[in-house]
Amino acid sequence: MEKTEDDFTLTLTHNNANDKVLAIFVVENASLTKGFVRKKWKILDSEEDADFLLKQKKDLNDFRPGRALRAILDSKLNKAGMVGAVYVKTDQGVLFEIKPHVRIPRTCKRFCGVILELLRHKCIRDKDTNEILMRVVEESVTRHLPVNSRVVGLSYSSEKLVDIDEYVNSGSDELNLVFVVGAMVHGKISKEYTNDFISVSNYPLSAQYCIGLICDSLEHKWKIF
Numbered sequence: 001m002e003k004t005e006d007d008f009t010l011t012l013t014h015n016n017a018n019d020k021v022l023a024i025f026v027v028e029n030a031s032l033t034k035g036f037v038r039k040k041w042k043i044l045d046s047e048e049d050a051d052f053l054l055k056q057k058k059d060l061n062d063f064r065p066g067r068a069l070r071a072i073l074d075s076k077l078n079k080a081g082m083v084g085a086v087y088v089k090t091d092q093g094v095l096f097e098i099k100p101h102v103r104i105p106r107t108c109k110r111f112c113g114v115i116l117e118l119l120r121h122k123c124i125r126d127k128d129t130n131e132i133l134m135r136v137v138e139e140s141v142t143r144h145l146p147v148n149s150r151v152v153g154l155s156y157s158s159e160k161l162v163d164i165d166e167y168v169n170s171g172s173d174e175l176n177l178v179f180v181v182g183a184m185v186h187g188k189i190s191k192e193y194t195n196d197f198i199s200v201s202n203y204p205l206s207a208q209y210c211i212g213l214i215c216d217s218l219e220h221k222w223k224i225f
Contacts, residue, residue, distance in 0.1 A: 022082045023177050023218055024149070025072050026141055027207065028190065030183040031062045032090045032115050043112035066111040068183050068207040069104060075215040080224045084176065087141050091184065094119065096136045097144070142193045149176040153194035154214075156204040164200045168217040179214050183207045 035044040037052050044053060046060040053063055072078060072086055083100040090096075096118060098104070105111045114134070118124050123135040137144060145151070150171065171177060182189040191197050200213055219225075 022084060022222070023077060023179070023214075024085045024087075024145065025083065025211065025214075026087045026089070026178060026180040027068050028089045028180060028182050028184075029091050030068070030088050032088075032094075032119075033063075033092060034116065034119065041116070043115045045108045045112055047108050062184055066104065066108060068181065068211055069098065071208045071211040071215070073098075073100065073102065073104060075212075076219050076224050077215045077222075080219075080222075082218065082222060082224065084146075085144070087137075087144065088183075089141065093139075094136060095139050095141060096134060098134050099132070102133045140193065145178055146176050148174065149178050150196070151178040151180060151194045153180040153189050153191055153197045154200060154210055155182065155188055155197065156199055156201070157188055158197045158199040160197060161199045161202065164213050165217045165220065167198065167200075168214070168221050177218075179211075181207045181210050181214075 031044075033044050034041055035049065035052065037044070037049055042049075044063050046053065046063040049063070050060055053060055069086065069088070072083060075083075077083055078100050081100075086098045086100055088096055088098065105114060114124065118134050118136065124133050125131060126133055142151075168177075180189055180194060200210060205213075
């Protein structure tokens with residue numbers, strides 16, 4: 001098949017030499033929705049498809065894919081090899097895994113191209129090594145988590161307001177910390193599989209900002225500079 005300028009590549013950033021899983025992220029309700037726009041199927045995003053989404057009476061803030069993921073993958077926490085896994089559940093109920101050592105495309109257009117390819121073929125492989133970089137996995141996410149995990153859900157609606165630094169520092173060093181963050185502007189994440197359900201601010205925050213707070217706290221705890 002002939003390559004075009006819209007084709008994408010995924011690259012490896014580092015190998016995790018740490019056998020112990022320390023932090024896992026689950027991004028829920030990510031708006032990675034296919035739409036037929038300008039005579040082709042694509043993943044809808046607010047940058048290119050604003051007119052189409054507004055006609056459908058959609059909130060543009062819900063269609064900014066990739067930002068929450070980049071907050072995880074670009075963090076010092078991940079670059080130090082301290083992120084064990086990243087899972088994303090779309091608003092259509094599709095669950096997929098992204099390997100932490102993957103660097104996703106920087107532009108929204110190319111990122112959406114990757115996601116469309118993933119939904120079509122169920123996995124994305126490294127073109128040189130054939131390693132699986134992204135793959136659709138079976139529900140529920142708990143079947144993919146280590147046994148010794150503490151699952152923490154974050155939501156503005158939670159009545160349990162915490163200082164995230166104090167919360168992270170008080171956690172056991174023997175448990176894998178799994179943070180569940182909602183990618184949607186409105187709505188709530190599922191509490192069915194969480195051990196704790198917390199809020200980190202008196203104000204609603206974006207998923208990208210929440211993930212940044214978590215990463216900063218863990219980086220301070222584990223002295224990653």
